[in-house]
Amino acid sequence: MKKIPLKNFDGVIVSFITVTLLNFFDFNIIKAIYEFIFLIIVWHLVIEKVFEEVYYFRLHKLYKNTFYFLFIFGVFITYISIKRFDLTLSPFLISSLLLTLLTSYIAGFSAGILQSILIAFHINDFYSAIYMISQILLMNFLIRNINRRIEIAKSAVFTSFLSLILLLDQIPLKPLYLNIYDISYGVLNPFISTIIILGTLPYIEYFTRIYSNIGISELANMNHPLLKRLSLQAPGTYYHSIMVATLAEAAAERIGANSTFARVASYFHDIGKMIRPYFFVENIPDNQENPHDSISPFLSHLILEDHVKSGIELARKYRLPLTIEFIIPQHHGTRVQKYFYHKAKEIEENVSEDSFRYPGPKPQFKEAGIIMLADSVEAALKSLNSSNYQRIKDLVENIVSSIYNERQLDESGLNLKELELIIDEFIKVIVNITKARIEYPKEEIKKVVQANDNNKQTN
Template sequence: MSFFEQLLEKLKIKQVDFYKIEKSQRYIWVIVIFVILAGIITIDIFPRQVNLEVGQVAKNDVVAPKTVEYIDEEQTEALRKEAANSVSKVYEEDVGILTEVKVEVRKFFDNVTMIRKADVELENKVEQVQDNYDIELSYQNLSYLFSLSEEDIELLKEDILMILAKYLNRGVKNDYLSNVKEQLSQDAAKLSEDQQYNNLVSGIAQHFIKPNMIFNLEATEKKKEEARQKIEPIRRTFSKGEIIIRHGKVVTKDDIKILEKLGLRQAKINYLNIIGHILIVLIFTLIPTIYISQYQRDILEGEGILALLGLLPIIIITLAKLASYIANYMPIEYPSFVVPVAAASIMIAILIDTDLAVLFTISLSFLVGIVTGDGVIGITVALVGGLTGIYSVSKLSQRSDLARAGLIVGLTTSATIFTFLLMVPNVELARFLKVLWGILNGVLVAVVTNGLLPYIENIFGITSPVKLLELSNPNHPLLKRLLVDAPGTYHHSIIVGNLAEAAADKIGADSLLARVAAYYHDVGKTKRSYFFTENQIGSENPHDKLSPSLSTLIITSHVKDGLELAKEYKLPQVIVDVIEQHHGTSLVSFFYQEAKHDEKYKSIDEDDFRYDGPKPQTKEAGLIMLADMVEAAVRSNVSAQSNPGKLEKFVRELIKKKLDSGQLDECNLTLKDLDRVANAFVNILKGIFHNRIEYPDNIAQQFKEGKKLDGSTNK
């Protein structure tokens, strides 16, 4: 029958045994869990697309499914370009230009002086000047130049040098040279009343003036880049749940860009993002796996436990994914607040181990925060809720304590949410209503744990302390049947339970399991209770009329009968194992010796007088075997009951016999454990069989007369 067929049979509340997982298959199971978790986290099961184009009218409000912050590249670039364009060009002054211009002007006038002295016609003199210098002076102006006296020419030269120095000292840029020449001409026109003289000054100065401010391209570009860098990137943030496009609005190009940033415009595969999420899942899968393989290897032997540890994270992460999806359509800012991480934490703590529950809570909290995108606040709330759940069930005494644990988780989660909200500047009062999500989380935790725990126990074959506490109730139908049909066995089982519980506390075993399993270890005696000495009244013993082999068969059959009753009453497998193993393969020595000394039996096979076994496989089963043996033996040994020294010696001898016979070889009880077990048994038995005061028959009459037991009077 397949696993799924067995799972369907749970409708009949039958226990399912998971596949016997070999070592290599356990690794495959871990890989399967990792692949499933990675798939849930990285694959968007419910992709949401917004098919809008520029110019269309939005028919519905478009809400941001997650908080996103991005840099508006276009706007940032526009501002940086504007800043760069506003930077003025960088020029460097060439200080040698002024000197160079002065030299050229003086050479010009030296040349004019030489031409003046030449014995040629005026027309030839003018032509020489025009040939030597491409100067924009008319024939009339040049003729006027040669008509000036030497003193006037010297004055002309000084005026030209003065004007050139004036403008060159200010700085003449190449792209402003034409403007400078125009201004120079205007200044020259004001030098004298002789307009021809002014024209000479203007024409010659304009010819010789040149830029002395050189444009520095490299420095200009550097300055522009500095101006660009001073512009901070324009960041835009859209919070989860914020309306991006309202109903009835015309969609713009900016709206489309926002939709693309939110991943609503078109599905884009971000492979680096996927790889990052897969690595995170791998980390938080390996952490508990390595911990279990190093410190909790016994968990690997339990197929049901291993399956539960794999399925619980899948369920929680699936719920987180579902909550994240619902938050896209509802005003839920932090969907992780309602994910019942504490439910998984509580179930692992109750069913498996507290330390392992803490480790799983840490891993699950981080994965939930990643799935929902709630960041630090989501991780913290889940972590605090899970740890609180673990601590709140540390002393579990009844199933109603799970509801109390849910209430504690809800209050703690709400307090954590409230604390984070206080850290938000200028938070609105309405946002404090988010603390109600913490209360809802606690309610979900209580409902999930109370509702699923019984089914998990049956499906995965794991027994919780709550189940054991329910089984320890004297009103349990099987215990009531044991009390009615075999009262002596019931009393014996209670004492065995006390002995086993005390011993388990001393050696670090499961004391609750030891006590409850002891209550049921002899339930098979209810079918033929009168064949067992603790239930016999009077001196008549039915075994006196039976052969030793038949008596042995009846005595040993109580184990098989107990297994049938356990199946009928649907007892957990751990209890069934104790019923089957509490005698191991022990010899029924009384009837074996009787048969051995009976002449009717020619050949006696010792195996015919042994229990079928198997030997105890756990410490709890071993303790119940020892407690069962010790209680029965001490009850029949009056001398040991009255003497503490004899009692301790007798108990230790009994334990040693079991050890020597090999019955404890498979239950991991060490010699040190057995020493502590013996001390625990002796302390309990001393309390049961201690000497009591013998009260006089007329005690009631003495109290009526106002006398104390020692003879004094009461005043």
């Protein structure tokens, strides 16, 4: 007999909890059964499809758990508010908007529509479904790609007007039930929901490590403790990360990926290098010998691989977004450290490539794939020593082709058309920012170090 995967029971469990809470104060077994069956059917036809469509839900179970909690909470608190007060005073927007901000527009409005239909069925009021769904669709649409808090407030203005229109339209039908207070509550509701969302969002982000674009944008502040440490302890890596961010942001924007996240994640992708900075070529001073020359390639591999583990530990310690933590190992994928592998073969002929392979996983989403490509391209620019367009083009195409042929991008979701656009964007950016000298500007790195030393002395 074929076993049913445990994850298939998630919808059943969430449906049971939701219906139980919905019927807690006025339990009706017949209605509860109908609601339970309806919720299970819609869950498997719609919500499971959303989980397949939105890559966040495939990355970590915490994304689904957050969806479950916010959906159940949204249904319960909205119903209680309607029961105790009125529809116009119910916080029906909150859970849906939070899901849109934290995951995706599709997840947010799907949860909001399902919540509205379920509550409307339970209270036997078809109009309430129209009232809630209309505002949920509009406000979710308006905030789907925002990066600033003020944009949520702006969306509340339009939603408030929609609420006013919907309520005024009902006055001829319900003259005894609608009054100036109901209309005032309905107009103010989107603003109150916005205040609650803006107040709770930072706490949700911190505790779940699931960040909205607003939270991601705030991490771009170069005064973040990790970025300040990186500039002090590994200035070459710091400069490299800024260059990678420039490439990744432009490429992500070109193909319609999350350019804000691509930029911010690039800043943090190599934070583990600050633990042993002078084992990485970009941080080795001109007058200092490369430490890898005096140790075995096997040990060199272990040291370089360890920066991934160190980066993950730092990401967790500073509660960076889960997606940034995922970028740290994924931007290396399962690639081989070829230089040390070939060096090891000179010592031990039968050494396996797998002994010098990063543990992975391969990039699991588009932004991770873009950062892998940007990281490799930027690292290779040091050896180019030319601003010639054709040489830059050949270099970028060769690196992207090599990574593609290694099948590192198979799980990233990037297609060939998008790779062509990424190559084109990389070339444009590099041509614009490089002239006669491509390698790391040592004087700029020295300025960063000197500035940090001066700050230390001042403090």
